[in-house]
Amino acid sequence: MGRKTILLLITGVLGAYFLYTPLPDNIEQPWKVMWITTQMEIATYLGLFTEFLGISHLMDTIMFFMGFQEVPPTSDEKVTVMETTFNNVPVRVYVPRRTSETLRRGLFYVHGGGWCLGDAAFSNYDTVSRRTADRLDAVVVSTNYRLAPKYHFPNQFEDVYNALKWFLRQDVLDKYGIDAKRTGISGDSAGGNLAAAVAQQLLEDPDVKNKLKIQSLIYPALQPLDLDLPSYRENMYAPVLSKSLMVRFWSEYFTTDRSLEKAMLSNQHVPVESSHLFKFVNWSSLLPERFKKGHVYSSPRQGSSELAKKYPGFLDVRAAPLLADDSKLRSLPQTYVITCQYDVLRDDGLMYVTRLRNAGVKVTLNHVEDGFHGAVFFDGIYIGYRLENQYISWLSENL
């Protein structure tokens, strides 16, 4: 049998297998969701297979498949789209075409993809940025940043931070006709992680005079210290993002050394000298009662100090915004958070909401009972439109 035949066979078998993955009853359009999940799983399994053969890194293979979603920066009748760089970081800028008497609102967007994947040029991100610019009559800047496995923490964080600082410069805001009092940041998944992290960093930066009015975090990843939260337990095989893929993303953010991933999979990566940090991610005290139901809290197991010395990033607040203390959280802007019931990252978002509220920050939580990871950005499914509408109307009222 030729290589193509074998590949086709594998794809067929895997395809049939995953197409029958049972989904929770309340998920809308289950066949469409299964189809989305199937495509992602095929890319992942092909990636794991080629990685096993030593041909390419898992994330490079997935990115190769995803690359077909790239679209050029094409202006349309409503929005002018251009590509430029902010502080040497490539960004896409969306400016509404209609004339405006007043200054516009400005939204800085950070795409998701586990710090390894994604691009502002992908059609789903491009479409939502376009619609956001048009419907809010706002300038949207969708940033790129360097990705793993080639680049690790803190490169992703620093790129986003450097681009954001450029965006908030008065001369840049003036150039795009943006009101300095009405700027915000938004991001999904790993982009939500980066958005939350740079929003915190901004508070301590005396160089930046213009501050953000809002932050919007769409199913964000906020901590890698405890990877055995109830949401990880319940959604180990949830659509789109499994626990194993999320753990791989987290570990790839810091290193391609698979020993970190291995330790993270058994929740045994935080050394005893850092165990004081567990109080910031303690789901037993930070999750609302109904999400704790049926789960017994146990503190993560003790990890090796060597691993933490080699890859200190996973204990760094710039990678884990939940580790910030209350005195820092207190100064954060008004916040919007989307969490999905069927998502390993659900409890990260819920715990951050609790911590922000305890610190006195005004937070709107949109918990989606029939939601799953990535739901906002899959084209052509009802839940995507529904969440996008809710998100844009929150921005419309609060930005």
Ligand SMILES: *[C@@H]1O[C@H](CO)[C@@H](O)[C@H](O)[C@H]1NC(C)=O
């Ligand atoms: C987590 O919270 C629970 C309940 O509030 C508490 O009993 C436990 O000691 C905490 N554990 C850690 C590691 O902070």
